[in-house]
Amino acid sequence: MSAPSPAPGSPAAVEVVIQPGCGWLRVPWRELWEYRDLFWQFVRRDFSTKYRQTLLGPAWFVLQPLMMTAIFTVVFGRLAKLPTDNVPPMLFYLCGLVSWTYFAQSFPAVAGTFTSNAHLFGKIYFPRLTVPLSVIAGNLAAWGLQLVTFAAAWGYFRVFTDFGQHALMGALPALGLLLIAQLQIMVLALGVGLLLAAATGKYRDLQHVLPVLVQVWFYVTPVVYPLSMISREARWWWVATLNPMTAPVEAIKAALVGGTSWTPGLALGAWATTLVILFIGLAAFSRAERTVVDVA
Amino acid sequence: MSQPIIDVQNLSKRYRLGRIGATTLRDDMARVWSRLRGRAPSSDTGDFWALRDVSFSVQPGEVLGVIGRNGAGKSTLLKVLSRITEPTGGRAILRGRVASLLEVGTGFHPDLTGRENVFLNGAILGMKRHEVAARFDEIVAFSEISKFIDTPVKHYSSGMRVRLAFAVAAHLDSEVLIVDEVLAVGDHTFQQKCMGKMENLTGGGRTILLVSHQLPVIQTLCTRCLYLEEGRVKATGETAKLVSLYYESGEDVATRYQNPLKPDQVGVTHACLQTTAPNGGHPFTAPLTLCVDVQGWDRLTKPALAYQFKLDGSAGVLHGWVDENMFETVSGNHIRLTASFPKLRLLPGNYTLSLHLSAEGGRQKLEQLNNVLGLTVAAAPPQGYAQAWRTANGTYVEDVVWTATPL
Numbered sequence: 202m203s204a205p206s207p208a209p210g211s212p213a214a215v216e217v218v219i220q221p222g223c224g225w226l227r228v229p230w231r232e233l234w235e236y237r238d239l240f241w242q243f244v245r246r247d248f249s250t251k252y253r254q255t256l257l258g259p260a261w262f263v264l265q266p267l268m269m270t271a272i273f274t275v276v277f278g279r280l281a282k283l284p285t286d287n288v289p290p291m292l293f294y295l296c297g298l299v300s301w302t303y304f305a306q307s308f309p310a311v312a313g314t315f316t317s318n319a320h321l322f323g324k325i326y327f328p329r330l331t332v333p334l335s336v337i338a339g340n341l342a343a344w345g346l347q348l349v350t351f352a353a354a355w356g357y358f359r360v361f362t363d364f365g366q367h368a369l370m371g372a373l374p375a376l377g378l379l380l381i382a383q384l385q386i387m388v389l390a391l392g393v394g395l396l397l398a399a400a401t402g403k404y405r406d407l408q409h410v411l412p413v414l415v416q417v418w419f420y421v422t423p424v425v426y427p428l429s430m431i432s433r434e435a436r437w438w439w440v441a442t443l444n445p446m447t448a449p450v451e452a453i454k455a456a457l458v459g460g461t462s463w464t465p466g467l468a469l470g471a472w473a474t475t476l477v478i479l480f481i482g483l484a485a486f487s488r489a490e491r492t493v494v495d496v497a
Numbered sequence: 498m499s500q501p502i503i504d505v506q507n508l509s510k511r512y513r514l515g516r517i518g519a520t521t522l523r524d525d526m527a528r529v530w531s532r533l534r535g536r537a538p539s540s541d542t543g544d545f546w547a548l549r550d551v552s553f554s555v556q557p558g559e560v561l562g563v564i565g566r567n568g569a570g571k572s573t574l575l576k577v578l579s580r581i582t583e584p585t586g587g588r589a590i591l592r593g594r595v596a597s598l599l600e601v602g603t604g605f606h607p608d609l610t611g612r613e614n615v616f617l618n619g620a621i622l623g624m625k626r627h628e629v630a631a632r633f634d635e636i637v638a639f640s641e642i643s644k645f646i647d648t649p650v651k652h653y654s655s656g657m658r659v660r661l662a663f664a665v666a667a668h669l670d671s672e673v674l675i676v677d678e679v680l681a682v683g684d685h686t687f688q689q690k691c692m693g694k695m696e697n698l699t700g701g702g703r704t705i706l707l708v709s710h711q712l713p714v715i716q717t718l719c720t721r722c723l724y725l726e727e728g729r730v731k732a733t734g735e736t737a738k739l740v741s742l743y744y745e746s747g748e749d750v751a752t753r754y755q756n757p758l759k760p761d762q763v764g765v766t767h768a769c770l771q772t773t774a775p776n777g778g779h780p781f782t783a784p785l786t787l788c789v790d791v792q793g794w795d796r797l798t799k800p801a802l803a804y805q806f807k808l809d810g811s812a813g814v815l816h817g818w819v820d821e822n823m824f825e826t827v828s829g830n831h832i833r834l835t836a837s838f839p840k841l842r843l844l845p846g847n848y849t850l851s852l853h854l855s856a857e858g859g860r861q862k863l864e865q866l867n868n869v870l871g872l873t874v875a876a877a878p879p880q881g882y883a884q885a886w887r888t889a890n891g892t893y894v895e896d897v898v899w900t901a902t903p904l
Contacts, residue, residue, distance in 0.1 A: 217595070219580060220588035239620040246617055250608045324600045325621055326580040491583040494576075495512060 222491050226484045232328040239327055243335035248342055262346040266302065270295045277425045286427035288458045289364050292354060297424040299351050300453040303344045304386050304446060305419065309411050310336045311394025315402030315493050322494055329490040333398070337391050344383070355457065375456040382449035382456070385468075389445055389475045395482030399489035422446040427454070428462035442467065445474040500592060501554035502673060502704050503578070507587035510548040510573050510728075547573040549728040550587065555704055557593070557672070562719030562736060563708045564743055569725040571708045575599060575677050578706070593672030593704065596623055600677075602662030607651035611642060611661055614650050618665045632668045639694075640664035667694045675706045710809060712740055712846065741875075754869045763793030764864045765802075765854055766831070770872055779874050781845055782894070787836040789852060794832050797856040797863075802834060805851045806843065807868065814892040815843060841874070842893040848872045 233240075252258040273294040277283045285293040311333040315322070318332055358364040370378070401407045421444055423430070428451050431437050441447050448471035454460030548570045555561050563571045576582045578589055579597035604621040605614050615636055619629035629636075637643045640661040642653075650658060709715055715722065715736065722739040724731040732739055754768040767790040772779040779785060787804065794800055803818035819834060849868035855861055 217580075217591040218588055219577065219584060219591065221584055221586060236620075236623075238624075238626040241626075242617045242620040246606055246609060246613075249613070250606060253608050321604050321621070323576075323581060324603045325597060327621060327623070494582045 225488065226480075227487045228330065228483060229328045233330060233334070236327050236331050240331050240335050240338075243332060244339040247335065247339045259346065262343045263350045266295060266298045266347050266350060269298055273298075273425055283426045284430055286429060286454075286458075286460055286462075288454075288460070289358055289362065292358055292364065292458055293427075293454075294425060295351050295354055296454055296457050297450065299344070299347045299457075300382070300386070300450045301419065301422065301424045301446075302347065303340055303383075304390050305415050306343075307337055307340045307387075307390035308394040308397065309415060310340070311391060312397035312401055312411060313408070314394075314398045315489070316405065316408065319494075322490075330486070333391060333394055333486075336394075337387050341387075351457070369459045370456055378452050378456040382452035382468075385449045385472055385475055386446070388479055389449075392475060392479035392482035395486040396478065399482075399485035402489045402493040418444075418446065422450055423462075424450060427460060442470065443474070445471040445478070447471065499557060502557040502592050503555040503706070504590040504592075505551060505553050505578075505587070506589070508548055508551045508574070508577060508584050508589055509546065509586035510570075510577055510582070511585040512545045512547055546728050548577065548584070551725070551728070551730050552587075553723055553730060553733050555706065557704055558702045559721060560705045560707065560719045562715040562722040562739075563706065563725065564712070564715060564722055564739065565725035565731070568727075570728040571725055572599075572677060573728075574725070575675055575706070575708055579675055591673065594623075595673040595675060596669040596671040597675045598622075598666050598669075598677065599675075601666055602658055605650055605658065605662065608649055610649055611646040611653070615646075615661065615665055618662065622666065622669055623671070624669065628670065629665075636661075636664045636668050639667060639690075663691060667691070671703075673704045673706070677708045712743070712809065716740055754866065758792050760792075760830075763796060764791070765852060765866060766790045766792050768852060768866070768870060770850065770870050772872070779841065779872055781874055782840050782842060785838040785841040785872075787838070787850075789834045789836075790831065791834060791854065792831045795828065795830060799858040800854070800856050801859055803853040803855070803859075804836070805853075806848045806872070807851065808892065809847050809849075814848070842895065843874050844891060844893060845874045848874065 252261065255261065257264065270291055274290050277294070278285065278290040288296075314329070314332050314336075322329065369375075397407075397411065401411075421440055423441065428441060428447065431441055448463065448467040451460055451463040452468060455463040551570070551574065553561075563574065565571050573582075575597070576599070577584050578591070579595070579599065581597075581599075602618065604618055606617065609617065612633075615633065616626065616629050620626065637646055640657075640663070642657050642661055645653065645657065650661075653661070705718075707715065707719060719736050721734065722736045723733050724739050724743060732742060754765070756764070756766055758764055758766050767788070769788050771786040771788065772783070789802060791800075791802065799820065801818050801820040804816070805813050806815035808814050819836065824834075848871065850870040850872060851868055852864075852866045853862065854864040856863055
């Protein structure tokens with residue numbers, strides 16, 4: 202929509218030209234940097250309002266995955282008897298949750314950017330990407346707390362059971378793998394979220410598809426079952442490899458609990474898909490942000 | 498003359514009504530389907546040009562007022578210049594940091610405290626954190642809510658919220674300020690304070706673009722005006738000239754009110770203002786007649802009809818009432834009350850008339866017709882004098898006799 206914004210404090214150093222936009226992709230890097238204070242304000246606001254006036258506060262970030270793990274252990278472990286790749290079930294499911302929850306919460310939140318900020322966007326200008334970025338960054342806090350919970354459980358199993366006597370990665374490579382996998386999840390959540398934000402900004406009824414999408418994606422990704430469960434011959438193998446969430450989830454499992462299905466090839470494919478989705482998401486978002494206010 | 502700080506060239510904005518993309522997916526599919534069948538979709542109402550070829554420029558330090566009727570495109574112009582929505586054609590060049598005030602309290606979150614909201618709102622308006630921190634004490638002092646600054650905003654009254662929001666906005670530091678009607682908030686004392694602050698802002702060499710329906714405010718603050726009509730620039734120039742042009746354009750003032758009632762009902766059935774001029778300006782200090790037809794007057798105990806003239810529909814300037822003691826007893830269910838003002842002393846401006854019908858000496862309120870009639874008082878500036886009658890200077894003119902004596 203316009204050229205870079207003027208630098209603060211320098212009178213009329215830079216011009217801003219407002220005109221009908223051309224081009225299909227525009228990331229206002231300079232403006233995003235200038236509005237970084239706003240970015241932090243949004244992160245702070247989302248974090249404080251999430252647990253203000255709740256009974257247990259941030260403890261929910263720990264309790265919720267523990268409760269879900271218990272449910273999964275009973276339903277998928279005992280009742281459905283799904284394999285867990287020789288990993289203690291509780292640890293297996295907790296690891297899966299840690300890797301999945303961030304994604305499942307972040308991309309719908311980003312997708313709701315236009316609908317939940319319609320009022321704000323209609324009254325004031327700031328680079329709209331600030332909001333999705335603050336969601337992606339903000340949710341890391343919860344992720345961090347869940348990781349700490351996992352570390353406690355991991356420590357317990359390490360000390361009191363024979364888990365991990367063999368086939369666990371060294372600490373440093375594991376950390377590296379974990380961080381790169383999480384980075385890919387963040388980029389994917391952003392890309393998918395932006396794409397959906399553009400779609401739901403224009404067609405409000407698509408919002409109703411989101412919960413279904415999250416559920417389907419959950420079952421298609423090897424969160425509560427190991428990838429090794431799908432034999433290479435079955436046609437579901439292709440779905441699993443096309444799904445860009447498969448690789449990072451398996452990578453996290455490999456890093457944390459010694460899962461064996463991760464390969465670098467899988468990871469490269471996932472990164473390629475993720476970057477393509479990010480590109481398309483950014484393009485759709487920058488087109489949508491120009492005129493979504495008009496139909497809000 | 499230096500470069501204009503705002504340079505607008507042929508700016509246009511079109512809204513597509515009823516077209517694909519304006520509604521839900523289901524509606525769009527229905528539209529595509531009916532198009533395929535060769536039938537024009539029923540609700541395709543076409544394009545609406547909110548702005549059409551608008552061009553003007555603003556020099557640094559100028560205070561430009563944007564006036565026009567409702568729907569003329571003033572808010573759309575501000576939205577485009579604030580980069581909230583994209584123009585369809587033309588362009589605008591901004592050569593300074595721009596802060597927009599289209600609403601106070603944008604982004605206030607009810608669960609956060611006043612302090613946190615000041616920082617949040619400041620960041621949303623474009624201030625850096627250290628800027629807000631440096632001005633924090635001033636902001637709190639201006640808003641007069643220092644006692645409650647650490648309570649969640651959801652516990653604030655609406656007045657407190659507005660004061661805090663305006664306090665943040667008033668301390669914005671930018672070369673250009675775009676303001677839309679935010680001055681119409683708060684109680685009278687606070688409004689005076691805001692006006693004072695706005696005047697300080699204008700004195701500080703800052704460029705301001707102001708949209709307001711309160712013409713007295715425009716007349717006080719703005720050096721130049723831009724008059725928009727139906728998306729186009731009707732005129733630009735000196736404030737005084739444009740404001741008279743605006744008055745003369747004769748807004749569709751309602752001079753007649755009708756509300757036929759059933760025979761057993763009580764209320765006002767008809768009201769009208771009779772001026773000596775046709776729909777348009779009532780000549781300054783000319784006589785005015787108000788007729789109000791009331792049904793059921795004789796059935797009421799201590800009935801009264803109160804009237805109030807309001808300037809621009811907001812501030813009351815003339816008030817009075819009539820009760821049964823003020824005229825000779827008349828019988829009948831349906832009567833006409835006529836008020837003759839031999840000389841209407843109201844200064845030129847747009848006024849609205851409200852009528853309130855009550856009984857029991859005002860205790861029982863029967864009917865409240867707010868801003869039901871309109872009146873425009875117009876006056877030509879006296880020949881050869883620069884001073885014109887301005888509603889910004891007072892509300893009415895009083896009869897006065899001057900004499901001069903040598904000392």
